[in-house]
Amino acid sequence: MAKQRHFIEKLRDLFLNEFFILGLIIINALIIFIDEFDLGYKTIxxxxxxxTMLFIIEIWIKISHWGFRKYFSSNWNRLDFILIVVSLPSLLILFDNGAIMETNILLSLRILRVFKTFRLIRFMPEVDSFMKSIKRALQASYIIVLGFxxxxFITALISCSLxxxxxxxxxxxxxxxxxxxxQLFSIEGWYEIPNLIAERSNEATAFFxxxxFSALLLGGGILGLSLVNSIFVDAMVSDNTDELEEDVKRLTQxxxxxxxxxxxxxKKSDDT
Structure with a gap:
């Protein structure tokens, strides 16, 4: 009984170790990478x-150790939980020798498990500051992005009609x-479309x-995307001046x- 309890404690500590989970995530990404070569090995x-089973064990141990509320309070844990739930069909290979794996399209969802690789970001230096910068940039630029x-949408409908x-x-x-x-807004082969239309139409239509499309390129590509990029980048780097502004504020005080x-x-010297 003592040995069993000791084993459970060791297993719990292992799955609570972020570096162990990091290793599993890397191995998981490599397995998915190899599987996409369609080598035909059932071992994959x-x-x-x-x-999938190991990640299920990870979720079970963390929920047992921290409780549901603390576990799901982390955005990373919520992401992990969703990814593992949608990849559960991959377990059918254990019961069907892979026959269902070849016919059920839902099993392709197991590829979403590769998104667990995003957890590697947690080990980046100053990742919290980086994530705050992205959040601030999204909040500052969502209006201009929506406008873009x-x-x-409008220009696509007009172009479709014309x-x-x-x-x-x-x-x-x-x-x-x-x-x-x-594609035109991204300035990728923008000239191919008007040239093709010019070849298939008369001179007036070709000129128009x-x-x-030159106006679309200028308004949507050069000005539109540049405006979106500038606002997003400006919002991301704005936190670099926060500390300086705080120092200036303290110095002013x-x-x-x-x-x-x-x-x-x-005043005292004048009074005396």
Whole structure:
């Protein structure tokens, strides 16, 4: 009984050790990486199922040790829990020798387990400051990002209406049109679309197409994306000045306090 209790304690300490879990995450990523080569080895499937079992044990031990409330208070733990739940179908290989693994599309969700690799970020220096910077940048730029996607949506619908008959490979429906306009905004092969339209239409339509897509490139690509990037980057690096601003504030307070003391001393000297 004592040996069993000692073993359970050792197992608990092992799964509460972040470096051990880090090792499991790296091994898990390597297994998924190898599996995508389609080598046909059933051993890979069993290894994937084994990794799922180990992560289930990790969740069980941490919930038992910390309790549900403390466990789910961590965003990392919530992410882990969701990823493991959606990868549970990979365990079917243990009972079906892989037959279901080849037919059930839900089992492809096991690939989402690779997102556990994001936990490596926790071991980066000053990761908390980095995450706060990203959060602040998202809060500062969400309005301009929303405006950009509204612009993308509107121009995609207009482009679809104008050119779905001339260039169906780019604008045959709104979904394809959104992708094509976004590609245009990213300044990736932007000239190919108007040139193709010019080849398939008359001179007036060709001239208008070149003018139209040049305006889209300027408004959405050069100005739009640049504005989004500048606001996001500015918000991310703004915390670099927080400490300096705090020092300036403290220095200003000390100067005011010193000025008051000097005024008091001068007033006393005048009275005497």
């Amino acid at each position: 499937g069993y290894l994937e199922a084994s990794m 996607f509204i612009l993308l 050119y779905k008959e001339i260039a169906p490979e780019y604008f045959r429906n709104p979904v394809v049109s959104i992708y094509s306009v976004f 197409a070149k003018f139209y 000390k100067i005011h306090s010193l000025e008051k003391k000097i005024d008091q001393l001068l």
